[in-house]
Amino acid sequence: MKEYLLVDGYNVIFQSPELKNLGNLEHARERLIATLINFAALAGQQVTVVFDAHLVPGGVAHTERHGGVEVIYTAQGETADTVIERLAGKLSGSGVVFVVTADYVEQRLILGRGAYRVPPVEFWKKEQQLRRESGTYRRDLPADGYLENRLEDRIRAALEAWRHKKPGG
16 A cells, blocks of 8 residues: 655754754755655655745745655645645545644644644654664765765766867867
8 A cells, every 4th residue: 555754844844953953944945855855765655745835925836856755835825734634635545644743733633634643753763763774874965965976086087087088189
């Protein structure tokens, strides 16, 4: 049976000392998305993270895909809770739905939609456990994963020289 994980993005960020202390909300979003990409691959769940823009004047709803994770930004006047409730109701008919949020009212509402609640603390424990079991590490910066940053200096220099070599020369 298919498993879905719905994540209340800002709620999880502000429940994580590591993310909320970054001092930059955009960076915290990127770190959470990167973590969720890894989590989705390790857990085998379809992951959707929702960030609300209900207080952003002129905020327009849109959806993006990042490494297999669906990222939803709500419209002005729409909360992440509303989107998550709608998705939980829709997806519960085709699989098991887990919702990561610390919001007590939201937890009660999603239970009524047939989904399971996952407090952020439990999510982070599961994420750490999966990471340990997989033997992988979490990359703190997106550039850590670039091939060029993992090459030996001599190989990088040879490739760079080859790149600058003139055709036919």
